[in-house]
Amino acid sequence: MTILWAVFAIVCIVSGGTVMSMRTGSSFYLFWFASGLFFLILSIAAHFHCWALLPKKIRAGILVLVALGAIIFAVIEGCILSGFHQKGKPGLKYIVVLGAQVFETRPSRVLRYRLDTAVDYLKENPETICIVSGGQGANEPRPEADVMAEYLEKAGISSERILKERKSETTTQNISFSRKLMKEEGSVAVVTNNFHVFRALQIARKNGLKDVCGIAAPTSFKHLPNNMMREFFAEVKFWFDR
Template sequence: MPVDYVVVLGAGLFGDQPSPSLHYRLQKALEYTKKHPHVPIVVSGGQGPDEWITEAEAMECFLLQNGIEAKRIIKEERSTSTKENLIFTKELLKHDINTKKPTLLIVTSEYHMFRAKFLAKRNGFIPYGKCAATPAYPRYLKPLYYFREYFAVIKSFFFD
């Protein structure tokens, strides 16, 4: 499916290295972007208190190390939430928003995809999704991610 942009949503760092969740997201983005070399990639994520660099910067480094040209990468480095990921991405891509609704391929974890696409629609995009796996260990965390996301969807519906 052809899209205008690929958007990879941040998922935390260990210092300056992608967390396992973010690594899986970046691998999924690479699968698509290597097959579609004309599509720009938005890497979206700010800097948490225990992160040495922004998530966007870490994602850019990963993509560059894996053969993606720098001119294809657009960094969004201010966001601290899914809502902000989409708002700040919209600001970066406003030249397209004025003429049409851009199509996005959102790359995030499967438990997060529904809300990410919902917020993308609210921000004037036509979203598609590519789900990355959730790390398998520790096993007890995966149900907690879905539980947390359930309430995050409700919050986003009313307040985001």
């Protein structure tokens, strides 16, 4: 167990360094460093046989909590995976593309996946209106919606089909602010990365969108483990905030 926990510690620390180097604008890399420290402590404790020193009832209680946590984690991750292949449906009135980090003249890779997916849908459904949703974060030079609209226009989408929501800072605001731009009720799809679809649809329904579906954009493999873990905690927070 000493070696096993040490390996986990190394994996977590390397993951944290990798996520930090990506400069995603999120501080979630700290979770990986904290996890690495936790597993390092477990490794040291295993080396000195500290587990055997604990009373049996305490050991049993810890094992029950670990098992319960593993079950909850597996269920939530399964729900997240259920949104991975949603493609929406043809002829939607609106699609809402959720924002993500942007740079001066271009969207981040994560956001490009969303925008490229939106472009494909909009070209196949020429009557659909697109709402690009995202404000300006502290680490961003411009509102996300402005960069997103420019990207869509360069890809051949008419500006007349694009509405910009430029104030939101969270997914909840993305949805609620975008809804105010909808001149009439109609079918809506939320376009976001696959790991985010499940929670985004929950938020959409909570904010009153009834005829809503998801359109899942891909995610780069190297970003996926971090995003899946981050989404787990976001989903837990969503349920506590209800």
